[in-house]
Amino acid sequence: MKTEIIAVGSELLTPDFQDTNSLYLTAGLNAVGIGISFKSVVGDDEADLARVLRTALARSGLVLCMGGLGPTEDDRTRETLAKVLGRKLVFHEEIEARIAARFRRRGLPMSPSNRKQCYVIEGAEILDNPHGTAPGLWLAAGRRRIALLPGPPREIRPMFEDHVLPRLAGSGQGPVLRRILRLTGLGESAMETLLGPVYATVPPDVAVTTLASPGELSIRLSSFGRDSRAAAEARLERLVQAIERVLGPYVYSRDGASLEAVVGALLKGKGLTIACAESCTGGLIGHRLTDVPGSSGYFLESAVVYSDRAKTKRLGVPKALIEEHGAVSAPVARAMAAGIRRTSGADIGLAVTGIAGPGGGTARKPVGLVYIALARSQGVAVARHIFFGRREDVKFQSSQRALDMVRKTLPKPPRKPL
């Protein structure tokens, strides 16, 4: 059985946009033992879309088609597939009621344009969409199966996980388990070198892929074995342990959790509070920490002290210290960390000061130079880094290393096997 992913949307045929949903769907499908044979992208033109759907149905047994389910004129996927299959569209009042309720919760009337989303292709199952108005559809046509899914990632992801994957159970090779290790603090080639001996021990029914972006690495393990779930789990666990033996200090998460969530759980577990003083990160550390639900239990505040005046006024960094060493320096980073800890009353004060670029660098203090300091009752530690990349990359890597410095400072909770 061939599997095909179709992305619909004229913007995906421009130089500015690219389908990325298919990567996510591929990962999920691979995890249940289904490989992809074809990917297609087509615009909103109905004749083109009809051609692509016909081609897909002729060559693939499973077709996942995403996009073009919205309320606008150019959203034609539902209508076009109905024509291609020679089936009617049927109005479903329960969908209308659900969309109307969604608008009502927002104090708005349902827009007439949303009515088209209430039509369902004859014989299709409706896939609920709690994150948007467009329901998905699941159809069988002969031996072929087709899913119509919405385009926005926040809508397609839960729908795929909750409604598509369960319908595919048993289609692939067998219970496929996945593990995602996330790492920071080392580069991709260093990781590959350290992993070398581990690669040699990977069983044939386990796939290992690595992904790298500035400041963040991940190792994805998928077990495709035909044996029991317990055996597959044991196999993955042995591999995770082998990886941790060589990369242990860099692995911050064994279950895909974000670094801010890991740090948050550590703080919560120890009953500690944190406050930040951010210069070049501009608020990103506070933003990341507060992305975690319940972070108000340990995150007190962040002073985004972009100007020198703010560093002095908010944190008591002596003006003379800034004048002597410069705002981007180890002594100022230390004073910022100690200052935010003292003025906030937090257990941990975390400070970052650096040059995010593209301007502002000098020969002695280049773009990417960043000092990170951590203050506790025991004293203040400071680390100097040089990060590469664009402004956003320098900001992200700074936030990543700062959060990781907190993680490494806190005692690890007792290890529980996943």
Added chain:
Amino acid sequence: MKTEIIAVGSELLTPDFQDTNSLYLTAGLNAVGIGISFKSVVGDDEADLARVLRTALARSGLVLCMGGLGPTEDDRTRETLAKVLGRKLVFHEEIEARIAARFRRRGLPMSPSNRKQCYVIEGAEILDNPHGTAPGLWLAAGRRRIALLPGPPREIRPMFEDHVLPRLAGSGQGPVLRRILRLTGLGESAMETLLGPVYATVPPDVAVTTLASPGELSIRLSSFGRDSRAAAEARLERLVQAIERVLGPYVYSRDGASLEAVVGALLKGKGLTIACAESCTGGLIGHRLTDVPGSSGYFLESAVVYSDRAKTKRLGVPKALIEEHGAVSAPVARAMAAGIRRTSGADIGLAVTGIAGPGGGTARKPVGLVYIALARSQGVAVARHIFFGRREDVKFQSSQRALDMVRKTLPKPPRKPL
């Protein structure tokens, strides 16, 4: 004439790799007036590749196929296309001489595996590859034209510029121009309703697509006319003006610029400074403002005052005010905005307080309730919002509305046509 881009390579069907060459080719083709109708990705399986080539030749007049021209076993594009077209492969000694010379320059013998790269499909023109061993091919088959191009970006780019684009001169309709309008402050269906009358006036040679995510909408216009660049520009400008007549207040950018860049440019232009007091956004507003290079010229600081104590200590929000109205209330938002303006010395104080969820909501103060206040010398304005979605969505929409409040407060610069 439809145009199609095919990317060949099994790695492009994994979760970890994505074709990006096609974006580059699309930009180049658009610039000579050629739009893309289909994109396909297929792996190294010869039967699958043959299917994809046959489909492309049946529906498209111009097919650009990249990848699979290398020396290894799984590089089969040349051979497969020859079979699909029913043509022979002919050995070309001048290609062999060129490849051998390339190896000689590196002091290496030519590898036997490179011999397969010396075969050319009967009737094809050879496209020289100064950056690799794989020559490209250019073929006509009836009225259809086909280019086989190498996969590595440093090889395909010069070959495309030097040998493919010149062969396409005059094929296109004229330069494709684009405009991206970005909007915030209204929903997708409201936008569609307001755009209804405008859609009716869109000329046939202009494509309009819209994209929506929480807090952000965009309208993309592409002009494909056969006439002059000036005429195409005038056509787009008329459409932009028609859109602005119905959606004007929501349009923050006519050239794709981000809201933080637009607000930054306005502040810089007026010589004004800004400081923020963030509660539920957690630092996101500071993060976004500081994503703009040069933001240190107008952004002074952000006080991320998550705890009540920080609101009082950093901004002087009276404890009694918080006790009486709650931290998420209009009076506290006003006091935060006035407090950050006063203590930072900025011209504008921007404050946000709300309930990002998923916990913390009550019947009177539900999740998503957010107050945004803006303090200037003239006084303090406050607005109440209810945002929907997950925690991240509420945070982003809050930051978006807050930045937009600044944009709307500042006098617009004189309008310059793009």
